[in-house]
Amino acid sequence: MANNNITTTTTPSSSEPEMSQVKNYGTTTFVTAAAAEQTTSNTNPNNADANAVQTEDVNDPDSLVALGIQKLEAQNVHWYSYLLTVDFWIIILIGQVLSLCITATNTFSSFLNEQGTSIPAIQTIFVYALIFIVYFPTALYQSGGPRKFFSQTWKHSWKYFILSFLDVEGNYFTVLAYRYTNILSAQLLNFWSIVCVVVISFFLLKVRYKWFQIAGIIICCGGMGILLASDHITGSNGGPGIDMVKGDLFGLLGATLYGISNVYEEWFVSKRPVYEVLSFLGFFGVCINGVQAAIFDRQAATDATWNGPVAGYIVGYTFAMLIFYSLAPIILRMGSAAFFDISLLTANFWGVIVGVKVFGYVIHFMYPIAFVCIIVGLVVYFLAGSVLGDSKKPWLGADQSEGVAGVGTAKLKALNAARKKALAEAEAGAGARV
Structure with a gap:
């Protein structure tokens, strides 16, 4: 210095x-x-x-x-002050980029299923491995070498293990839910993650939501409800499902784990550097997913189709998830876990846009209305707030x-x-x- x-x-x-x-x-x-x-x-x-x-x-x-x-x-400060800041437009943009990443991962997963390859645990190992490869060298460099890095961070390793476990299992059970229940039920259960985020943030992190924030969340959920209603009307809800009760329980568990992990990550990235958080998330993610894949995905890997297109889809999936995990801490810092979750509701809209071009879907007239509702909800969320928005954390x-x-x-x-x-x-x- x-x-x-x-x-x-x-x-x-x-x-x-x-x-x-x-x-x-x-x-x-x-x-x-x-x-x-x-x-x-x-x-x-x-x-x-x-x-x-x-x-x-x-x-x-x-x-x-x-x-x-x-x-x-x-x-x-006026009721519209935060809307005039650069931060507001950045956080809206990042939220939509994250939604597009989710759409990309869903699209690549659909391509893999068409090829007869369904290996969710193995597929995600590549994601955590790439996160570790990208961010661990940065962590070592910024910390001054391996010895200093581990001496500074090892006491937090058990906390990072919990974060990785919640993230891995949230992914696993959400994907598993789609095997047994229909798309409509699985998407409805995703709302539960927003409820979990709000409740946990209120009681554990002492977050006090303003009326405009609550109204924004409700408007966003209403927009998502319009999307689901249009899917039901057009018969795009996926049919009866193999085992609805089992699938719904898996979906509920996955949504709960997602909600907890999002709040936990917001707490972490506000107190620790992003490269440190992602380094440990990647390391423990590989370990946990590796054990899970060895137990549950061995037969699926044997029966899977392995060819050039499959490799390409896995690469696309992996890089889309890398972008997602890299940007998520920024929106959690600038916004909150609640805003993060409601921003991802537009992923369904972008998914339909991709589906029109790739899978021949037809857009129902309610889809644009739903998208506008969700965007309006995101704007309302930040009304009557300070110029710092949700970046000022009470904890x-x-x-x-x-x-x-x-x-x-x-x-x-x-x-x-x-x-x-x-x-x-x-x-x-x-x-x-x-």
């Missing part, structure tokens, strides 16, 4: 680096995002000035965050001192706001002296 005429004491942390300098402009000092991120002090700011960042605050980056949050929340403290200053977090936004404020005041002071 560069030191410009000031002495600072920092404790390195496993946070995502942005920059690594402490700068001095005239009589006003401020710390760039990474410099503050590398300090994990939980002390309260002393003598913090709302109009300037004093030199003594450099040793307490939490005061910078508190100043930035104060500046952001002191803005004249990280008022000044977000318990969180990481990574991409999409309120802590990084606050640091940037404090930095801009300090720079503007320094330039104004310099101009006055001239």
Whole structure:
């Protein structure tokens, strides 16, 4: 870390680096995002000035965050203020990219089934392996080598194992549900994951939903209901199913595990670097899925068709899931697990668009109405909120001192706001002296 005429004491942390300098402009000092991120002090700011960042605050980056949050929340906020921010449009866009990824994975899975290849556990091993291959080297580099990485993170490994287990089993039981029940029932059960997210976030993470957020969730679910109704009207619900009760129970279990894992991941990525979370998710995902595949998918792998198209479909599935897992932490930081789940409701609409071109589906007139309802619900979710939206997490403290200053977090936004404020005041002071 560069030191410009000031002495600072920092404790390195496993946070995502942005920059690594402490700068001095005239009589006003401020710390760039990474410099503050590398300090994990939980002390309260002393003598913090709302109009300037004093030199003594450099040793307490939490005061910078508190100043930035104060500046952001002191803005004249209207009911539409968050809708005018870049963050809102980014989070909407990411949500739709994630929905397209889900559509892509469903399409590739359908192609695999047409080839006579149904190996859900083995198929997902490649996904977790690629996640590990991509993010583990980054984790080692940012941590300063294997020894430092494991010394810093090994105490959290059991938590990552639980996260991976929930994610793997959520995938497995949801796919398994489609074998026994029809599509309509399976999709209806997916609503349960939204209920789980809201309830768990309320009681365990102390999230307090505003009326607009509740209304947005209800509108989104209403849009999804229109989609399901149109499927039922057109007879696209998949028929009676092999064993409806068994399939519905599997679907309910999968949706519950999904809901828990989404909340758990939101908690994790707000406190730890993304590359660390995904490294462990990939590692334990391979281990858990490997055991599951060895037990349940051996015969399926033997009976499967293995040829060029199958390999291509598996590659497409794997890369679509890599994009999904890479973007999910960003939307969980900028938004929430609840917003993440309701954003994915549009995947059914995109799936039909693909189905029209690939499988010869016919769009019912209710589909565009349903899509508009879901998008309107996503907009309503962020009405009458602060400019920070859901990125300010209640479990990280008022000044977000318990969180990481990574991409999409309120802590990084606050640091940037404090930095801009300090720079503007320094330039104004310099101009006055001239």
